[in-house]
Amino acid sequence: MMTEASETPRTHFIHQIIETDLASGRCQRIVTRFPPEPNGYLHIGHAKSIVLNFGLAETFGGVCNLRFDDTNPHKENIEYVEAIKRDVRWLGYDWGERLYFASDYFEQLYQFAIELIHKGLAYVCDLSVEEVRAYRGTLTEPGRNSPWRDRSVEENLDLFQRMRAGEFPDGSRTLRAKIDMASPNINLRDPVLYRIKHGVIHHQTGDAWCLYPTYDYTHPISDALEGVTHSLCTLEFEDHRPLYDWVIEHVSVPSRPRQYEFSRLNLEYTVMSKRRLTELVDEGHVKGWDDPRLPTLAGLRRRGYTPCAIRTFCERIGITKSEGRVEMAMLENAIREDLDATAPRRLAVFYPLKVVLVNYPEERLEWLELSNHPKDPAQGTRRLSFGRVLYIDRRDFEEHPPKGFKRLTPGGEVRLRGAYVIRADELIKDDSGEISELRCSVDLDTLGKDPQGRKVKGVIQWVSAAHTIPAEIRLYDRLFRVPVPGADGDWRADLNPHALKVIHNALVEPSLAQVEVGERFQFEREGYFTVDPDSTPTRPVFNLTVGLRDTWGRGA
Known part of the structure; x- marks a missing residue:
């Protein structure tokens, strides 16, 4: 069941674009997609995209695909695939039969690359990664053509086929688009389309490939093959849109999707970078991806957040092109309102x-x-x-x-x-x-x-x-001490040392002896709590979800 907010979503600029496209006949049925890379767990920022893509499809009677961008197998694994599917379902959305992987299209992507080579729009380049970067130029200086840019179609076809066959070592050759090395948009300066990666076991294709396409090449073609009408992504991809359009224009895909960008979610007192979240987990600052201090959906679920509260929060923050930070209090208020109405008192x-x-x-x-x-x-x-x-x-x-x-x-x-x-x-x-x-x-x-x-x-x-029965109480607080971690230097130095306090000898009423993991309660005068998976029948463990009121920074 969706929240009232998600049943009647706010009108925003993407909503208006879709209304116009339907009215003009540009498309008859809306197809959106949520395309996560399976290299980590989803976080609250991804929830904004999930609610947007699935919500718009629901509002306009269309469909939303779940597609894994699995073109970088060094960092991906099946654990993340399953975790992502679990989180999307938990939020209340169903992709039905529309589950895809970019790897499903590896053969088609390869053939489209052959098409670009035949058209003289792609070439095999022998420059190293460092040399490609040096030749690319800067924001104020144009790039230089690769010495290998004018290879013949025949030579490029031969080399590209041999790249696929595994004849060349990692980093020795790439396939690049032939666009414009003087373009003011660096993304159009002959971007790499394929790179060689040996010794990788892909979670979907095994060892069938040693040649992997880049995201900028794969994404638009995947959208087109799936009939996506509105490809929605965050603002950091705005400068990539000309490349998205270039790829769609120059290969014989069956449809012409359009890309639109919106601002990503930046939430106070936490980090939203997958790289930093991975470091927090790997370095032991938190206890796994589902640690209740993390902004991951798995962590929020373990902390006691509800899908209803997260969807409500995503609707309230809205969809705009303006970058900014959202107060943590907005997320906390959403769950507080939900649990105030639903959580039994104990x-x-x-x-x-x-x-x-x-x-x-x-x-x-x-x-x-x-x-x-x-x-x-x-x-x-x-x-x-x-x-x-x-x-x-x-x-x-x-x-x-x-x-x-x-x-x-x-x-x-x-x-x-x-x-x-x-x-x-x-x-x-x-x-x-x-x-x-x-x-x-x-x-x-x-x-x-x-x-x-x-x-x-x-x-x-x-x-x-x-x-009465003994219980363990885990009091969780904000992960960082400051609204913008790392603003003054090392973001790790801003970690809140008091983000977790454990009370080992609490006592609770006997009705809490036979509780299920994930059940939520209000402990009167204390706050809202949920049952942690570490609980046992004789010693339940409760996680603080949120206090009865916002006391952050007030010494309460």
Whole structure:
């Protein structure tokens, strides 16, 4: 089920282009595509593209292809392919039978290269990578023609076929387009179309090829072969569009797709570069691609984010050509709104402090009924035991309270959530001077109501000593300390050392004993949490998804 926002997407410039193209008859059916390279896990930036491409296809009654750009096998593997498919499905989208790989077209791409050679528009070049770069020129100086640019068609065909046969070592020869070495657009200065790569086992084609096409050559042809009408990509590909159009114009592909660019997602307090994300994983700064501190979709899923919240976030940030940074608070607000409406409420004590209710009968044990959600009666209720010995959170008691403290103090009263009002009468300290126990009195006439003539302002969480279970709580925060990591130098130096804090001895109510991985709850007065895969039946592990409010930078 899509969110309301995704069912009625905002009108943006690409939306308007498609409306115009349909009205003019340029295309009868919209075909978009999401073309990830399987060299890492998807992140929240990819979600923007997924929501855009699949969302537009859905809005206009078209289709969206999932196509893997697998032309660089040194960095790709099947693990990433499966992870990407899993993430796209998790977001709520289905490509049906329209799953493709660029490698599906390797033979056709090769034949189109032969066509370019026959037309005198491609040649085999013997310059090394460094020499190609030197010959290319600069932004202010034109490039120089390769010494091999004027080889005959016959010689180019022979050499290219021998390149495919594996006769030449890596880096010794490339196939280049013959365009214009003086073009102001460096991408048109005879770009490389094919390079030699030996000793690679491709996850789809095995060792069948030692000759691999470049992305700039493969992408437009793949779009054309699949009948893509609108090829949507981020702004860094804007300067590549003339090459995209050149390739489409000069080979006999069956359709003429058009490329349009939009701004990528730059999110504060994290990095969106696959290279940097890979370094974070490989260098051990995080614990794998699904670490909840990462902006990967796998990490966000493990942290407790919902597909609905991510789609809503992507709709809200919109589609423009303006580069900028999106506040992390926008993403956090999207999940907070979603979970506020859907997450059942539960009681948890992170730092347990023993409370003995001295006037409560030792043998008495009663069962209280608490609502699962204060705004949604349909979620029902659950029963909690209440007895003489309880645990409250140590932070909810202050021997010397600061001004404005509304929780438990010596001689003061608070209400236990869904239960009675208690008063702190005596505190017990251990040999180190730390408070080890509170002795309180309970007003048994206050279940569900305030005492006559007085208003109790504080409400705190609690668990019964008779029925509670131990739990581990993982408190996640922003991955970096600053909005733009690396702006002042080494981005690693901006990592937040407090991005993860683990509480090993928390106590939670017994209804949380039999929970499923991925279930989400609001721990009252603490935040929204999800069940981590590390959980066991006797010791659940909960990850902080987001706090009840934005407290970043406020010392809360």
